[in-house]
Amino acid sequence: MSPSGRSRAVLPKPGLAAVSATVATGVLGALAAAPDRVRHALRRRYPTIAVTGMTGVGKTQLADRLSRRGPGDGTAEVGSAVMERRTRRSRRLHGFRFLVVPGDNAATRLGALDEVFHDEPVDGVIHVVAHGYATPRRAAGTTGAAAATRADQLAAELEDWTITAHRIASMAVRRSQPVWLVIAVTKADLFADDLDEVVRSYSPGSGTPFGDKVDELRALAGGARLSVDVLPVATGTSAALSPKQADALVERLAARLAQLSGHV
Numbered sequence: 001m002s003p004s005g006r007s008r009a010v011l012p013k014p015g016l017a018a019v020s021a022t023v024a025t026g027v028l029g030a031l032a033a034a035p036d037r038v039r040h041a042l043r044r045r046y047p048t049i050a051v052t053g054m055t056g057v058g059k060t061q062l063a064d065r066l067s068r069r070g071p072g073d074g075t076a077e078v079g080s081a082v083m084e085r086r087t088r089r090s091r092r093l094h095g096f097r098f099l100v101v102p103g104d105n106a107a108t109r110l111g112a113l114d115e116v117f118h119d120e121p122v123d124g125v126i127h128v129v130a131h132g133y134a135t136p137r138r139a140a141g142t143t144g145a146a147a148a149t150r151a152d153q154l155a156a157e158l159e160d161w162t163i164t165a166h167r168i169a170s171m172a173v174r175r176s177q178p179v180w181l182v183i184a185v186t187k188a189d190l191f192a193d194d195l196d197e198v199v200r201s202y203s204p205g206s207g208t209p210f211g212d213k214v215d216e217l218r219a220l221a222g223g224a225r226l227s228v229d230v231l232p233v234a235t236g237t238s239a240a241l242s243p244k245q246a247d248a249l250v251e252r253l254a255a256r257l258a259q260l261s262g263h264v
């Protein structure tokens with residue numbers, strides 16, 4: 001067979017290639033190139049959501065689950081090294097774009113926080129906590145096992161929340177439109193029997209150290225500018241939390257995101 005004959009048959013015309021590239025990029029690709037008015041309309045349909053929380057808490061798994069993506073490759077030991085972008089496509093050209101900020105073991109964390117809270121401020125925030133069940137992780141680039149007790153991890157959650165809450169407050173006061181926050185209490189399969197109590201401990205007005213910081217954030221940002229929800233969720237299952245119950249929690253979170261984004 002003549003090599004030139006073969007290549008002629010396979011290579012598409014340049015015009016065709018350009019058209020299919022445009023189609024493939026679709027609605028989201030158009031976002032970047034569109035004039036302001038169109039960009040606003042598309043952004044309402046596909047709002048951006050920052051996913052924050054300490055390392056090992058379950059951000060990547062939750063974003064994968066919400067975007068109906070399978071679990072990624074084995075990074076379980078060190079965690080995410082860069083900001084991850086995921087899209088959930090829902091009905092009638094609606095959906096969400098998730099920006100998962102890497103946890104505190106990643107060198108890219110500060111830049112990612114600047115990006116979502118300052119450079120291109122997001123429409124909403126999912127802050128992920130896990131009742132001290134964050135998987136201990138060592139800093140990227142170091143070796144040796146990571147060890148931390150649940151008490152350590154609870155303290156680290158609070159420290160991480162203090163930093164993130166400040167970022168959310170300064171974003172909220174600069175914005176003209178309201179910002180929403182969902183505190184996602186994940187790994188609920190690990191404490192399903194105490195779920196209500198745990199959720200309450202992360203809630204405004206609960207009087208816990210975490211709850212006090214939520215109250216401070218609301219006072220700083222102003223109640224009308226910032227809405228706060230606290231919802232349990234799980235990507236894992238256990239004897240106390242069936243796959244069906246875990247699914248229902250994820251769907252309840254997704255339904256709330258749609259409400260907050262004005263999709264329903």
Ligand SMILES: Nc1nc2c(ncn2[C@@H]2O[C@H](COP(=O)(O)OP(=O)(O)OP(=O)(O)O)[C@@H](O)[C@H]2O)c(=O)[nH]1
Pocket residue numbers: 053054055056057058059060061062076078079080081101102103104105135137186187188189190233234235236237
């Ligand atoms: N039991 C249980 N384990 C979970 C759940 N969600 C995540 N995990 C586990 O927790 C570990 C950390 O999850 P990741 O999603 O990688 O955590 P992350 O917040 O992205 O962490 P960094 O990328 O380091 O910031 C993984 O081993 C997950 O399998 C859950 O709902 N239940």
Ligand SMILES: [Mg+2]
Pocket residue numbers: 059060061079080102103
């Ligand atoms: Mg991750």
